[in-house]
Structure formats: C-alpha cells, structure tokens
Amino acid sequence: MAISLNREQLILKLKSQLDHERFHHSLRVEKVALLLAQKHTINKEQTALAALLHDYARKFDRPGLLAEAKRRKMKIDPISRAEPKLLHAELSARLAREDFGISNKVILGAIRKHTLGTPKMTTLEKIIFLADHIEEGRGFTGVQQVRELAAKDLDRAIAVSLTLTLSHLLKNKLPVHPDSIKTRNYYLLKR
Numbered sequence: 001m002a003i004s005l006n007r008e009q010l011i012l013k014l015k016s017q018l019d020h021e022r023f024h025h026s027l028r029v030e031k032v033a034l035l036l037a038q039k040h041t042i043n044k045e046q047t048a049l050a051a052l053l054h055d056y057a058r059k060f061d062r063p064g065l066l067a068e069a070k071r072r073k074m075k076i077d078p079i080s081r082a083e084p085k086l087l088h089a090e091l092s093a094r095l096a097r098e099d100f101g102i103s104n105k106v107i108l109g110a111i112r113k114h115t116l117g118t119p120k121m122t123t124l125e126k127i128i129f130l131a132d133h134i135e136e137g138r139g140f141t142g143v144q145q146v147r148e149l150a151a152k153d154l155d156r157a158i159a160v161s162l163t164l165t166l167s168h169l170l171k172n173k174l175p176v177h178p179d180s181i182k183t184r185n186y187y188l189l190k191r
Helices: 007-017 021-041 042-055 062-071 078-082 084-100 105-111 123-134 143-152 153-171 178-191
Strands: none
Touching: 007 042, 007 084, 007 143, 021 042, 021 123, 021 143, 042 084, 042 105, 042 123, 062 084, 078 084, 084 105, 105 123, 123 143, 123 153, 143 153, 153 178
C-alpha cells in the first residue's frame, strides 16, 4: 500500500483539496463503506482508503477533468467527453497513486470502478460503488431500498441502484454510458 500519510494527514489534505460538500461526502462514503465492510467481512483499512479517495479528482471542475484526462492521455469516450464527471473515477485512482502513494491494486480498482461499475466486481469494489450511491446525504427516490439491500445482498443492491440511475438518466433525456448498462445487466441476471 505504501501510503506516506496517516489518517489525520490524509483528512487534512483532502479537506484542503476538495470543496466543503465533496469533502463531507467522502467522509459519509467512508462511514457507510466501513459499515458494509464489517457486514461483508473485508479489510477495513483498504475500505477506508478507497472510500476517502474515491472522489479525489472531483477537485477539478468539468473542463478541468477533461483537461487532466487529455494531459494524461486517458481514453475519452464520447459520453465522457459530453459529461466529463464520468472521468473522475479513473482520474481519482491515478491521483491516489501519484499524490498518496497508493499502489494496492484492490484499492485502486475500487476507486476506478465506483461510478459506472463493471461486471464481476470484487467485494470492495461493490462496497465503494454502493457507499457512494447510498451515503446519508443521498435522498433520491428508492435510496432506502438500496440501503437495506446493501446490508444483505450487494449484487441485488447494485442492480436496483443502477436501475434507478438509468431511470433518472432516461427521464431527464441524458446519455447513458454503456458500462452502466453492462454492469446493471450483469448483476440483474446474476440472481
């Protein structure tokens, strides 16, 4: 893992880099992720790091995310070009490595996959994905159902969470990233 900062230093750095709401969102994601980690018996230190750093690239605005992705020669699909916020997961994983010395592939994978998900996610990846969607600051219709499912069945919770996300995107005539559809279908059919 080789992180050079202790928790207090990491928190201070995040607080100085992220806006007030994003910083507190990250703390809320950590809280939920640690509860889920306990229920699903996975490493709490890895969970905390992935949760705290999952949105680190959100220190950039949309044009900044696009510029950083281009500068780093990241693959930018048409939907991510139209909505650069989708680039923040990959960018956050890269910055976790560069700025915090995180080399653990499990932690970096959880950060990288927390927005769109992917079929066959690890337990940590599922937890960070869901914690981001269901932290206590979220108030979308159906969030309580996803929270209850996450405590019992991560796979079903992912399928329901993505169904709600897709419904929202379609209702608002927004583009849908194909990775979200693949992830939803995988966990929907896995049951």
